[in-house]
Structures are given as structure tokens and as C-alpha cells.
Amino acid sequence: MTDPTTAETPTETIRDLSKARDVIVCENVSKWYGDFQALDRVSATIKEQEVVVVLGPSGSGKSTWIRCINRLEQHQEGRIVVDDVELTNDLRNIEKVRSEVGMVFQQFNLFPHLTILDNVTLAPIWVRKKPRPEAESQAMALLERVGIPEQAQKYPGQLSGGQQQRVAIARALAMEPRIMLFDEPTSALDPEMIKEVLDVMKTLAESGMTMMVVTHEMGFAKEVADRLIFMEGGQIVEQNSTEEFFSNPTEERTKLFLSQIL
Amino acid sequence: MTGLDSSNVSSTTAGGQPPAATPVSKIAPPVTPKLSIWEWVKENLFSSPFNCGLTVVTTVILLAIFRGLLAFIFNPVRQWNGVATNLRLMMTRAYPEEQYVRIWVCVAVILILTSLSMAIWHAGSALSVSEVGRKLLTTGTILVLFALLAPFSTAATMLWLLVALVVLGFAEFLRRSSRGLEGQTISTLTLLVLTLSGLVASLWVIPYGHHSYIPKRDPRVLAEPGTVALSTKLPWTLMLVIAVVAYFTGRALRDRLPANATRITLIVLWLLAPPALLYLVLRDPAFDMNHVATTDLPIFAAYAIGGTALLSWLTRPSTGELGRIVSAIILLAGFCSFLTPMRMIVRIDMLALAIFALAAPTFSGGPRAQKRYVASWIGLLGVMSWLITAINTPSTVSVPGGFFIGGMSITLMVAVFTLVISFPLGIALALARTSSMPIFRLLATWFIEFVRGIPLITILIFFSIMVPLFLPRGMHLGEVAAVIIGYVLFSSAYLAENVRGGLQSITRGQQEAADAVGMTSAQKTLFIVLPQALRVSIPPLVGHCIGVFKETSLLAIIGVFDILYIGRIVIPGQTEFMGSTKENVLFVSLIYWIFAYQMSKASQRLEQRTGLGER
Numbered sequence: 001m002t003d004p005t006t007a008e009t010p011t012e013t014i015r016d017l018s019k020a021r022d023v024i025v026c027e028n029v030s031k032w033y034g035d036f037q038a039l040d041r042v043s044a045t046i047k048e049q050e051v052v053v054v055l056g057p058s059g060s061g062k063s064t065w066i067r068c069i070n071r072l073e074q075h076q077e078g079r080i081v082v083d084d085v086e087l088t089n090d091l092r093n094i095e096k097v098r099s100e101v102g103m104v105f106q107q108f109n110l111f112p113h114l115t116i117l118d119n120v121t122l123a124p125i126w127v128r129k130k131p132r133p134e135a136e137s138q139a140m141a142l143l144e145r146v147g148i149p150e151q152a153q154k155y156p157g158q159l160s161g162g163q164q165q166r167v168a169i170a171r172a173l174a175m176e177p178r179i180m181l182f183d184e185p186t187s188a189l190d191p192e193m194i195k196e197v198l199d200v201m202k203t204l205a206e207s208g209m210t211m212m213v214v215t216h217e218m219g220f221a222k223e224v225a226d227r228l229i230f231m232e233g234g235q236i237v238e239q240n241s242t243e244e245f246f247s248n249p250t251e252e253r254t255k256l257f258l259s260q261i262l
Numbered sequence: 263m264t265g266l267d268s269s270n271v272s273s274t275t276a277g278g279q280p281p282a283a284t285p286v287s288k289i290a291p292p293v294t295p296k297l298s299i300w301e302w303v304k305e306n307l308f309s310s311p312f313n314c315g316l317t318v319v320t321t322v323i324l325l326a327i328f329r330g331l332l333a334f335i336f337n338p339v340r341q342w343n344g345v346a347t348n349l350r351l352m353m354t355r356a357y358p359e360e361q362y363v364r365i366w367v368c369v370a371v372i373l374i375l376t377s378l379s380m381a382i383w384h385a386g387s388a389l390s391v392s393e394v395g396r397k398l399l400t401t402g403t404i405l406v407l408f409a410l411l412a413p414f415s416t417a418a419t420m421l422w423l424l425v426a427l428v429v430l431g432f433a434e435f436l437r438r439s440s441r442g443l444e445g446q447t448i449s450t451l452t453l454l455v456l457t458l459s460g461l462v463a464s465l466w467v468i469p470y471g472h473h474s475y476i477p478k479r480d481p482r483v484l485a486e487p488g489t490v491a492l493s494t495k496l497p498w499t500l501m502l503v504i505a506v507v508a509y510f511t512g513r514a515l516r517d518r519l520p521a522n523a524t525r526i527t528l529i530v531l532w533l534l535a536p537p538a539l540l541y542l543v544l545r546d547p548a549f550d551m552n553h554v555a556t557t558d559l560p561i562f563a564a565y566a567i568g569g570t571a572l573l574s575w576l577t578r579p580s581t582g583e584l585g586r587i588v589s590a591i592i593l594l595a596g597f598c599s600f601l602t603p604m605r606m607i608v609r610i611d612m613l614a615l616a617i618f619a620l621a622a623p624t625f626s627g628g629p630r631a632q633k634r635y636v637a638s639w640i641g642l643l644g645v646m647s648w649l650i651t652a653i654n655t656p657s658t659v660s661v662p663g664g665f666f667i668g669g670m671s672i673t674l675m676v677a678v679f680t681l682v683i684s685f686p687l688g689i690a691l692a693l694a695r696t697s698s699m700p701i702f703r704l705l706a707t708w709f710i711e712f713v714r715g716i717p718l719i720t721i722l723i724f725f726s727i728m729v730p731l732f733l734p735r736g737m738h739l740g741e742v743a744a745v746i747i748g749y750v751l752f753s754s755a756y757l758a759e760n761v762r763g764g765l766q767s768i769t770r771g772q773q774e775a776a777d778a779v780g781m782t783s784a785q786k787t788l789f790i791v792l793p794q795a796l797r798v799s800i801p802p803l804v805g806h807c808i809g810v811f812k813e814t815s816l817l818a819i820i821g822v823f824d825i826l827y828i829g830r831i832v833i834p835g836q837t838e839f840m841g842s843t844k845e846n847v848l849f850v851s852l853i854y855w856i857f858a859y860q861m862s863k864a865s866q867r868l869e870q871r872t873g874l875g876e877r
């Protein structure tokens with residue numbers, strides 16, 4: 001069992017990522033919904049083990065972008081390369097990328113007809129072709145890690161929102177992805193449950209997972225992110241290291257956004 | 263997998279646990295005060311002057327209807343003898359009496375499967391004693407009404423009132439004695455077995471009379487006083503014993519065997535039972551061993567060996583695009599085989615192999631998964647070959663005229679076959695109608711709309727008369743088989759629409775979650791979309807099943823001797839029972855109702871059970 005998260009143990013919060021490999025490369029990615037341009041020449045590179053937080057007002061195209069990276073949406077122009085695989089219409093490439101990239105949704109999207117354990121083991125068994133006992137022990141280890149092993153035999157409907165989102169994270173991790181995408185993972189949660197999910201994400205980041213996170217949790221961004229990307233109107237307005245981004249943003253629009261949100 | 267800092271995890275566990283998961287609430291919920299019967303009646307039936315009026319009027323109307331019905335049933339002019347004498351005719355038509363053990367074997371197999379399933383799926387629930395008391399109280403009240411309203415002689419009325427009073431007294435005793443012990447319960451299964459035992463015991467004790475219709479050259483009616491014939495009460499007693507024994511065997515096995523494997527085996531047995539019972543047990547084919555050895559076995563062996571090789575290759579995860587191309591070619595070859603003359607079984611096997619080949623990548627995996635897939639292919643092939651051979655072999659059971667069974671048996675047979683075949687077909691149609699491939703969508707839509715625009719009776723007539731004419735030379739299809747095919751097409755179109763309703767209820771988020779973990783669209787459909795869609799469609803699907811079951815009575819119009827036809831035409835045709843149509847039809851309706859009501863109850867239980875996973 002090769003586990004991408006064991007690659008390197010991080011020592012400090014400030015990491016030297018300059019020599020790390022590029023795992024996500026977007027070059028001038030554009031996307032239209034009908035006449036409406038949702039992404040406008042988005043270019044960004046994300047390095048291995050990097051944690052990038054994407055900020056921006058509602059409707060700025062954050063979800064659209066992050067969903068293009070595992071091909072839940074199709075981009076129409078530009079290039080997206082994930083782990084050296086370019087996303088085209090080729091089904092095999094899409095399958096390869098999807099098994100490398102885990103995704104966590106705002107609405108959890110757990111499978112309500114399956115137990116928690118089955119939710120986590122389904123894909124490893126049928127997509128990764130793992131024997132069931134192995135998949136189950138791995139799933140139990142993951143549930144242990146997100147702190148809810150005792151719920152394994154329950155159904156999603158019997159869990160709180162925070163617990164469901166942690167199961168969703170475990171489900172994504174069970175595929176042993178190299179990259180994790182989070183689309184507003186805490187936006188559908190009651191305030192008292194946000195922390196338990198953010199804590200899990202924090203430990204995941206510390207373990208060296210490459211992460212791309214859309215969130216409005218500024219505390220999380222400041223503490224965990226290596227880099228911030230600010231989007232508006234389908235464009236990347238500004239991207240910078242966390243410290244620089246908060247202490248002296250260059251763009252007017254970023255300043256305005258920060259003044260509203262902080 | 264290691265990597266996350268363990269100290270962090272424990273802090274998450276300790277701090278992040280919502281209070282809901284920890285057992286804090288030890289306080290019992292507030293008890294809702296139970297209303298006494300009079301309070302309940304007052305609150306619900308006589309709360310306002312209008313309500314009072316409504317209650318009184320409705321009660322009077324209901325009593326009048328009840329009384330009218332009883333007056334009809336117990337009118338001395340009624341010829342219930344017609345039903346009593348012709349029970350065997352109504353159940354199986356002219357199935358030979360000396361072969362009747364075959365019928366009992368079928369009943370036994372179905373009962374064994376039912377009992378095993380009840381044990382394995384934990385059927386039944388606990389009923390509190392006071393609840394049982396309340397139910398008996400209702401029964402007693404109905405009995406009192408029955409005794410008072412039925413046109414009995416004074417002596418009979420007194421007897422029935424006595425019975426009712428005993429029931430009421432027992433009910434009240436249960437209610438009172440359970441006051442102190444709230445937790446005392448009794449299993450619904452125990453109650454069921456007690457009731458059935460009572461019924462079976464009554465066969466030995468109560469003088470229902472010994473009736474029979476003997477269809478000789480000049481038919482004779484046998485009606486003797488006493489209990490029912492030994493050939494009735496003995497098998498039923500045995501059946502009850504078999505069912506109970508099977509249940510306890512199932513209970514004993516339940517904890518020793520792996521749950522999933524047992525359940526899948528049972529489902530497979532349920533699917534195999536109808537054709538196997540019909541074609542192997544009831545029909546008793548006279549196998550021609552020579553033909554079997556020279557034709558059937560070689561074909562089976564060829565497909566078994568070739569299929570094993572092909573499927574072992576296809577289920578290897580490394581087999582890529584080439585596998586799909588090969589599977590598609592086999593499918594095409596399967597369809598093309600209909601253009602040239604050859605044995606039907608060769609074509610059917612080819613199509614089945616193509617379907618297995620196409621599904622292979624979904625089930626690919628390690629050596630164990632591969633072996634399991636190949637084994638299921640050989641299993642299916644074996645069963646298919648065996649059945650097709652049995653179907654093509656002449657029967658040794660000689661039954662005059664028409665199909666070899668009739669009455670209730672053919673009603674059940676047609677309903678079961680139609681439903682079992684039309685379910686996968688209907689699901690496939692629904693998937694095709696919602697698929698992203700325009701050609702599938704178009705074909706499915708046309709088919710569904712076409713079939714739904716035609717009355718069922720037209721389809722049945724068309725298939726019974728026209729289809730045998732259109733068949734290629736050398737291929738024979740019995741009339742019943744032809745009609746079942748027509749019925750299957752009709753049923754699958756309606757099923758497809760019910761399932762489509764369920765499919766539309768699946769949110770996009772579910773599909774995306776499945777996509778995001780890399781499932782293929784077949785896996786997504788099989789594991790995510792269909793289970794949820796079917797669960798949502800349970801109520802309309804059960805409604806459809808009940809409809810299909812009841813509408814088998816239309817078969818009478820094309821000359822199949824189903825139970826309604828026998829009750830309506832055949833029995834009144836016997837000189838002794840001319841003019842007994844009303845009684846027979848009432849009895850037949852009662853039988854239909856019992857079955858339909860059981861299906862409806864089963865659906866409610868199924869809904870409650872599967873509701874567990876609901877959000």
C-alpha cells in the first residue's frame with residue numbers, strides 16, 4: 001500500500017516548496033456556460049505538498065475552476081495538466097486523474113443508502129479493485145483518523161453534518177489520492193461543527209497532502225495555506241503567499257474584498 | 263497508512279465530537295398520556311355536532327352494507343357447494359390427482375424459501391401484549407357484530423356470541439394483566455404460527471365436510487359430512503411443520519454463515535425457483551438422454567470453456583480497450599445469429615456471453631474476483647441450458663386440453679414470470695430513456711409510448727394469435743409463453759416509467775460524488791443510482807405488481823383457464839352448480855384480495871426497513 005501522505009513529514013509550517021514538482025498546471029483555462037464566461041484565462045500552478053486556498057466573492061468561478069480540475073466540468077480553452085496527465089476528452093485520462101484527485105463537496109454528497117463503512121470502501125473495492133477485507137481495515141483506519149470509528153455501521157442520515165463531512169473526507173482519502181480538492185467544505189455546517197472538520201483538514205495538510213481549498217474560513221487560510229488565490233468575475237485577480245496576501249495586497253479589489261470579509 | 267499526527271487526531275476526537283453521539287440523555291421521554299377508548303371516541307368521533315352527525319350516518323351505512331353482505335353470504339339459496347367441491351379445480355385445474363405430490367413439493371419449496379428468508383432477513387417484530395389485547399378486542403367486536411347481523415338461527419347466533427365473548431374476555435384479560443409489565447412483548451411470528459396452527463388444527467377437528475368433484479365420463483359430486491379429506495389435511499399439516507422447521511434452521515444458520523453470501527444465495531434460489539418448479543417438477547419432462555449427450559452437453563461445454571477463457575482475460579484489470587471491442591463483436595455476432603438457422607440455445611448463450619463480456623470490466627479485479635465472475639457465468643449457463651432443455655422436452659404429465667396447469671396456479675405463474683422478467687427489462691428501458699445516448703433515448707421513448715397507448719387486452723390477443731404466425735420456421739412457442747411475452751412488454755413499459763420517476767429523484771451531487779471517486783458509469787448506475795431510485799419507487803412499483811397480478815384475469819379472454827374463468831364459466835357449467843356464478847366470483851375476489859393485501863403489507867414493511875438509510 002503506497003500512501004502519498006507518507007511522502008515526507010513536514011517539519012515547519014513555513015516550507016520550502018521551490019524545488020517541489022508541479023502537480024496541477026492550469027494555463028489560460030477558459031470556460032463558458034452558454035454565453036456567460038465563468039472562467040477567463042485562469043493560469044496557476046500548484047506544487048506538490050502545497051496548500052492553496054482560493055478566495056473570492058460568490059459567483060466568481062471558484063467552484064467552476066476546482067471542478068474543472070477533476071473534470072466534473074469541462075473547460076473549453078487552455079490546458080489543465082494534473083500529475084503529468086492532460087485533461088482531454090480521453091476517458092482513460094479522466095479516469096486516471098479522478099483516481100489521483102479526491103474531492104470534498106459542500107453538501108457532503110455521501111451515499112445515503114450505504115453505511116458509513118460501505119461509503120468509504122465502495123470505490124477502493126470497485127475502482128481500485130482491492131480485496132474487501134483490506135479495504136475495510138483501511139477504511140476503519142481512516143475513520144479512526146477522522147475521529148468517528150464508532151459510527152461505521154450507521155447510515156449517513158444518522159450523523160451530524162460535521163460527522164458526515166469527515167466521512168466524506170475519509171471516503172476521498174480511501175482512494176489514496178495525491179491531491180485533495182475542497183469546495184467550501186464547511187459552508188453547509190453549523191458553526192459548532194466547523195472546527196471538527198477544519199481540524200481534520202489541518203492534520204491532513206500537515207501530513208503533506210497537496211490541497212486546493214475553496215473556503216471563507218480566514219482563520220484556516222492564515223494558519224494552513226501556503227498560498228492564496230483571489231478570484232473575481234472568472235479571473236484570478238491576485239495570488240500570493242499567505243503572509244504577503246494579508247499584510248499587503250497589491251490589487252484594489254483584493255483590498256476591498258479583505259476589508260469586507262475580515 | 264500513517265501520516266496524520268496521532269496526537270492531533272485524539273484531540274479531534276475529544277474536542278470535535280458533537281454531544282449528540284455521547285449518551286447524555288438517560289432521562290426517559292415524557293409519556294404521552296394514553297386515552298381510554300371512550301376518551302378517544304369522544305375526541306375523534308363526537309367532537310362537534312357535525313362530527314356527531316357524520317359518525318352516526320357513516321356507522322349506519324357501514325352496518326347496512328355489512329348486514330347486506332352477510333345476508334347474501336348466509337342466504338340458504340347460496341350454492342357454496344360449488345366452491346367447496348371444486349377447490350382443486352380452482353387451484354390447479356385438471357392436474358392429475360395421482361401426480362398431486364408434485365404440487366405439494368412446489369408449495370413446500372416456496373414455503374421453505376419463505377421461512378428461510380424470514381429468518382435470514384429478521385422478519386417479524388415484537389408486539390406488546392397490550393397491543394395484542396387491543397387487536398383481539400377489535401376482533402371480538404367484529405364477531406359480536408357478525409353474530410348480531412348475520413341471518414342465523416337463534417342457536418347459531420348464541421354460539422357465535424359465545425365465541426365473541428370468549429375472545430373479548432381473553433382480550434380484556436390480556437389488557438389488564440399487561441398493565442404492570444409494560445415491557446412484555448410477543449413476536450408477530452409466534453402469533454402467525456399460532457394462527458396458522460389453529461387453522462390447520464381446525465381441519466382435523468371441525469367438520470367442514472368432505473367435498474370433491476369427480477370428472478369422469480358422467481361427473482359425480484362427492485359431499486360427505488365429517489372433516490376434510492386426508493389428502494388435504496395431512497399435506498397442510500406437513501407444510502406447516504416444514505415451514506416452522508425451515509424457519510428455525512434458518513435461524514440456526516443465520517449466525518454461522520456469512521450474511522451477504524447467504525442472502526445472495528437465497529435471492530438466486532428465489533429467482534431459480536419459479537422456472538425450476540414449473541418446468542422440472544410440475545411439468546416432469548421426459549429427458550431424451552441421447553439428445554442431451556450428443557447436443558446439449560457439447561454446446562454447454564463449448565460455451566463453458568470458451569466463456570471461461572474469454573472472461574478470465576476480460577476481467578484482468580490490465581485488459582484495456584481491446585476487451586471492449588471483442589465484447590461488442592460478440593454482441594453483434596449474437597444478434598446476427600438470428601439471421602441464419604441454428605439452435606435457439608446457441609443464440610441465447612451467445613447473447614448472454616456478450617452481456618457478461620460487456621460487464622466484465624466493472625467486475626474485474628484480483629484472482630478471487632475473476633474466479634467468482636467466471637463461476638457465476640458457468641452457473642448461469644448451466645441453469646439456462648438445463649431449463650431450455652427441459653422446456654424443449656415433452657412433458658409426461660398428461661392433462662386434457664390447453665396448458666397443463668390452470669386456476670390459481672396459472673394466475674400466480676403468469677404474474678411471477680411477467681414480473682420477474684419485466685423488472686430488469688423495465689429498469690433497462692428507464693435507463694435507456696434517461697441515457698445521454700440519443701438513439702437509446704429515442705428507441706426507449708418510442709417503445710414506452712407505443713405500448714402505453716395500446717390496451718393490454720389487444721396486446722394479449724395479438725401475441726396469442728399473431729406471434730406464433732410470425733415465428734421463424736422450426737420454432738414453437740406455446741400460447742401461454744407467447745402471451746407472457748406480450749404481458750412482459752406491456753408491464754416493462756409501465757415499470758420503466760415508475761423507475762424513471764425514481765431516477766429523476768437522484769440529485770446531481772450523488773452522481774458527482776461517484777464520478778469524483780472514479781467510478782465508471784456502469785458502476786455508478788449499479789451501486790449509486792439504481793439502489794436509490796428503486797427505493798424511492800417502491801410504492802408505485804408495488805402498485806404495479808398488484809396490478810399485474812390482478813390483470814392476469816384478462817388471460818381468460820384468450821382462453822387460458824385462470825381462476826376467475828373457472829369460477830365464472832367452468833363451475834357454473836357443471837349441471838349441479840348452474841347459477842353459482844355470484845358465489846364463485848365472490849370467493850375468487852376474496853382470494854385475489856388476500857394476495858394483493860399481503861403484497862401491499864409487504865411493501866409497507868419494505869419501505870420502513872429501507873427507510874433506515876434515509877437522510
Ligand SMILES: Nc1ncnc2c1ncn2[C@@H]1O[C@H](COP(=O)(O)OP(=O)(O)O)[C@@H](O)[C@H]1O
Pocket residue numbers: 033036038056057058059060061062063064065
Ligand atoms: N451549470 C451552470 N450553468 C450556468 N451557469 C453556471 C453554472 N454553474 C455556475 N454557473 C455560473 O458561473 C458563475 C460561477 O459559478 P461558481 O463557480 O459556482 O462560483 P463560486 O463557486 O465562486 O460561487 C456563476 O455566475 C454561476 O451563476
Ligand SMILES: [Mg+2]
Pocket residue numbers: 062063064184
Ligand atoms: Mg461555489
